Amino acid sequence: MSRQQRLELLRLCLLQRLFEERVLALYRQGRIVGSVYTGRGQEAVAAAAGLALGPDDVVCPLNRELACHFARGVTVAEAFRNFLGRADGPTRGRDGNMHFGVPAKGVFPLVSMLGDLVPVTVGAAFACKRRGERRVALTFIGEGAFSVGDTHEGLNLAGVWHVPAVFVLQSNRYSYSTPVERQMVNTNLAERIEGGWSIPAERVDGTDALATFAAVRAAVERARSGYGPQAVEALTLRIHGHAAHDDARYVPAELREAYADRDPVARLEERLRLDGVAADELAAVREQAREEVERGLREAEASPTPDPSELEDGVWAAPLAPPDAAR
Amino acid sequence: MSRQQRLELLRLCLLQRLFEERVLALYRQGRIVGSVYTGRGQEAVAAAAGLALGPDDVVCPLNRELACHFARGVTVAEAFRNFLGRADGPTRGRDGNMHFGVPAKGVFPLVSMLGDLVPVTVGAAFACKRRGERRVALTFIGEGAFSVGDTHEGLNLAGVWHVPAVFVLQSNRYSYSTPVERQMVNTNLAERIEGGWSIPAERVDGTDALATFAAVRAAVERARSGYGPQAVEALTLRIHGHAAHDDARYVPAELREAYADRDPVARLEERLRLDGVAADELAAVREQAREEVERGLREAEASPTPDPSELEDGVWAAPLAPPDAAR
């Protein structure tokens, strides 16, 4: 992994970290409404997976993978516009927070119902395979979402069709307030995916950005080269609440402490320092990220709010005369 | 397994075999309408599982487990009444073929949607556990139904809740016209259930009635004794079509031949002969079964057909004034 790639990885992690910190501040000020989901402690997984993909690959990120959007070319302003519900945002204010995607950039719009995007990813990968394109489709699966039937149906189809799909398991130990031990008996998802669906799966420390990148990149290249579906299980801790309203007091102190020194962003900065990147260069990356976030926020705040008269546009791609003229 | 038990096992296998042969004859004569599903080649699994249960245990049989109904005390006449759509049958003519159950005898009414009954079975087992009753709930899962999300959600709940549920996997190599190899990559369901959901699972030859009984009985007793959910995978071949309309020409000749000498009923008779049961005693069991089937059919044919004026009875257990007086 080149020096430049590693700096890009850091930049992406910082963008998510600083963006989310900004969003939480806005939320507390009441300037962002609804729910706010963030991925603190999982930025490295999101960034690594996004960076591991090729330009023509496609991805279905979830709630905690903002850096993956950025890696695909989604801008800070686009993301803020979705949180702020602006007319020129990815969902035109129709949806909020992380519930968006930018199809033009190969990013499928997140739906809330967990599990749904696993079969969707498999179908996208099938299309690429069918057309002989060397493209890969990637999605994320939280350990909680691993309990959903759609997840299993999708993994099974991926294996049977032998498609170039990559599954990144986000094992962050919690599903809202539910610890992984109450979610399942065997918590080793990599082992289960390999044993159950014959999908090669590697387990990595998701707070180690470089290791995670190496694992996902290898999985992506195996998928691209015709070796069928691949999986990577990234181990992290959701060190904050499920969403902004949740203080996660149900997470035992010992567990928090165990992860206290495993902040993926700090670890990556430290690692780059060890690898000889000068402190001021690192500071510059951080500063540039902060500026990019602030600039994006200003742009988004300058964006217009949506016009209710357009609410019914685009329900259908090819609208039919509505049955009910009396609107 | 006592001599008497082994004869009972034979009787149950024969009842299913002869009942189904009779049903197919009636179907060809147009005296039974709709679809007809039979379990030829799997009678031993159905009979063994039914016989392995205790008097207070409950079960959710599927399409190919008629002998399991009989083992629970469902009568031949009751079953025929369902196939014939009679007013005094288990579904009062509202449903047909194997789509029935007899709740009073601990048998849940089969629904067609595959996978649905796995969570239902887990919930029944949970209720028994919660009340401290030493009862077990058992259901069957075809290898095709193993692809359904509900199956996985149910297996996961069984493990997490550690309930006294027993899952009998009917690995008969086909799902309608679809061979197991196109249904999944890793076809070893016992291994997958044990590895994936930490549910102890044993693989048996489902055409060997005594071995299957021993395996299911042991699983039932482990579940009853508080060791949590258990599984048995019974290997068979669906040697006939999916239903009466299907000649199963898609099953390769070699495969048929491989099972030609593995008729579970013939094997059980042969085994009992080897164990010293006199030929005429075996013949008597068969003859009694034939008579029981014929008697049951006569009873069922004497039953009244349903009265359309009662069609709307029992939609709800506690009916409410229908919104729509104009019926």
Add this chain to the structure above:
Amino acid sequence: MPAYATATVEITYLEAVTQALRDALREDERVFLLGEDIGVFGGAFGATKGLLEEFGPERVLDTPISEEGFVGAAIGAAWMGERPVVELQFADFATCALDQLLTVAAKTHWRSGLALPLVVRAPSGGGIRGGPFHAASPEGLFVGQPGLKVVCPATVEDAYGLTRAAIEDPDPVLVFEHKALYRRVRAAAPPVSLRTPLGRARVAREGTEATVVTYGACVWTALEAVELLGADVEVLDLRTVWPFDGEAVLRSLGKTSRVLVLQEASRSTGVAGLVLSLVARLGFELLDAPPALHAPPDTPVPFAPELEDAYLPSSESTAEELERLLAY
């Protein structure tokens, strides 16, 4: 948003739900609760707060994420004579449990006489900036389905009384609670004995000039609209939306000869179609004006405040519809 009362002995709609669950758990050993994050966390909206502590993990179960799975499990427990009460974290996720509800819960009694006493509670509705996946009113998916019952409490009394009645009912009952009412509506704590009969509408306001047939949060919208308008309009709270109280609708129509159906579900879903079908077929001669419908457009629920506020029926927009109806 007016507060509907302020005395101190009062409880909120949400507290009424919690109290109904607590009283049912106390009175009937067969009752237990299951759903995502309802134990340690007390539920996404706090409806089960304190119940794990009082009743323990065998009666208040945190489930894995598997709506089909735990609704199916509740059906299995009901088969064994238990009285399971499921919480869906959001009503929107009803689509994820729909097969178990329509295939097994709804059809089993008719097919085999086996009653399945099962309750599924679901926080529904908009007004909290939930967007397309956290603000839906999906009751229409279940309205009209043989074997199911669907209730939508609008008041503190019915939040308690319908929940208790649903738990005691032998059929599968879906309870769509309204998120926007959870903390907004308050009233005196109902007596432990209160039961709201299923299938019976309630006249929320007597009137003679027209009838608003509605349910859920829209009951309050209708009452506000009538105040705004200062007209003598009757407000009928269906309470049970399936099978709904057609007699009450026709009785009120007989009095007023004009009807407006008001719902929060998008206009081609919900219960409006069946109510208007009934009115047209059986109330035709009672009508002095075409029956009217006021409901959101046929789109998902939008997130942005500007959009959601325009999308949801307001007391003002409802008053306008009523004015038009009365002017006919």
Add this chain to the structure above:
Amino acid sequence: MPAYATATVEITYLEAVTQALRDALREDERVFLLGEDIGVFGGAFGATKGLLEEFGPERVLDTPISEEGFVGAAIGAAWMGERPVVELQFADFATCALDQLLTVAAKTHWRSGLALPLVVRAPSGGGIRGGPFHAASPEGLFVGQPGLKVVCPATVEDAYGLTRAAIEDPDPVLVFEHKALYRRVRAAAPPVSLRTPLGRARVAREGTEATVVTYGACVWTALEAVELLGADVEVLDLRTVWPFDGEAVLRSLGKTSRVLVLQEASRSTGVAGLVLSLVARLGFELLDAPPALHAPPDTPVPFAPELEDAYLPSSESTAEELERLLAY
């Protein structure tokens, strides 16, 4: 059961479906089929017979049993610009794929402008002794849902024309084929160029005394009923049941002043509620008599011939309803 024609160059409704799939596969590389047992076996009803042989396993896929899974996969393929056509083995199993359809297929274009050209074909309806799980008419679960389109072909022409139009449409379209029509209805093979416009009803029979609004197999029931009665009744075949052709309904009502809605779906499901709601609200002044509904009772579809025959609307029972309507 009268045969509707007998010449030899004719094809059945089922053959029209197969031909539509074959022609779409031939003309458009992006089209592929997936579903249970559609390859080697040619589908439970034979709708895809011969297509595996002609187009190979990459374009005619036998899937594992996972309705949510393969409908979701079809959505993913549509995202990538393919034109997947899913077969559900029975329409009843729509409940098993409903979440993918309502959550992902229906809402994605409105949320993000991404079109998902996806077709889901499903053999629906009764008359073949299928019972509660193999004879349902579940279109009502999708009728009214923003972002979906739902069609129910009644004729050979529309079995071909609606299927072709659905595959070429940029939106998710559900095609509910009627099992009882598969081999019963025959007509001249439609030209390869035939497309039935989505959203447009068809006057199946001109008339002046009353209008029967119907779709699917009931179109034939209505035509037979009108013959029996010998009255001058118009029969309107909706063809697309969502979003349906409200204008055509009102146009016909303007001519006849009397309307009967006839459907095979149980009376509180299907499309009847929305049609009658429309008629009551927008056609009120056109009506000389209360609009009527003829549909099965609110129960699942029964198995026994005595029950199913009583359950399903017949030409006789429909004629009686019409007589009552005309006598008003």
